[in-house]
Amino acid sequence: MFSRISKVDRINIQIALYSSFIQIGDCQFIDSENDVLAIQRRSDVMHIQEKDFKDYPLFQSYPPLLPIVEPVVMNTNHLQPFISVGAIKISAVSASSVVGIGKTDHIRMRNRVMHVRYISKNKTGVNTLPEGTIQFQNGVLPVDNEK
Amino acid sequence: MEFNITNGELCVGQIEVRIVASSSVFQIGDVQTIQLSSAFDTPPEALIVGTSFLPLAPKG
Numbered sequence: 001m002f003s004r005i006s007k008v009d010r011i012n013i014q015i016a017l018y019s020s021f022i023q024i025g026d027c028q029f030i031d032s033e034n035d036v037l038a039i040q041r042r043s044d045v046m047h048i049q050e051k052d053f054k055d056y057p058l059f060q061s062y063p064p065l066l067p068i069v070e071p072v073v074m075n076t077n078h079l080q081p082f083i084s085v086g087a088i089k090i091s092a093v094s095a096s097s098v099v100g101i102g103k104t105d106h107i108r109m110r111n112r113v114m115h116v117r118y119i120s121k122n123k124t125g126v127n128t129l130p131e132g133t134i135q136f137q138n139g140v141l142p143v144d145n146e147k
Numbered sequence: 148m149e150f151n152i153t154n155g156e157l158c159v160g161q162i163e164v165r166i167v168a169s170s171s172v173f174q175i176g177d178v179q180t181i182q183l184s185s186a187f188d189t190p191p192e193a194l195i196v197g198t199s200f201l202p203l204a205p206k207g
Contacts, residue, residue: 075150077153097169115187
């Protein structure tokens with residue numbers, strides 16, 4: 001299949017971490033998986049018997065990806081041989097994500113995230129939220145003033 | 148099914164993205180198929196109040 005050439009003048013990526021990648025050039029198959037188990041608690045002690053991925057039903061099976069079986073004949077006619085982009089600025093690429101410049105045949109990405117918050121009672125019997133918890137006031141999202 | 152596409156000129160000046168995360172894809176170029184799936188879970192029982200921080204007994 002004839003495909004276009006991606007032409008990027010400038011790309012600026014500051015951070016790429018946690019099995020993410022930056023692909024420049026043509027590629028046949030991208031298959032990416034990301035599993036996250038995020039446990040927040042107010043404790044400095046690691047338990048001997050910590051929970052594992054398999055203890056949560058979310059990680060016991062994948063959400064089904066339906067097989068592509070429809071007989072679609074796709075005819076593409078490119079009037080211009082280029083996809084041109086002036087400048088790209090990306091702050092961070094993370095957690096099995098992909099930044100791709102160029103032709104890719106097939107992409108399959110899967111992601112499973114489980115959040116658990118353990119809330120401990122302090123001496124006065126009042127529940128305390130784990131550190132780093134963002135509390136919304138009157139159900140209003142905090143405004144991002146950074147510009 | 149027959150699917151005919153005519154792509155004209157595609158020219159983008161500037162793209163600014165904060166974060167590409169959790170098995171996301173940012174693609175500049177032609178792709179035949181993309182399949183994405185995501186599961187996110189914070190069930191009510193994920194918020195556990197008043198857990199004792201004593202080490203749990205090992206599983207039998």
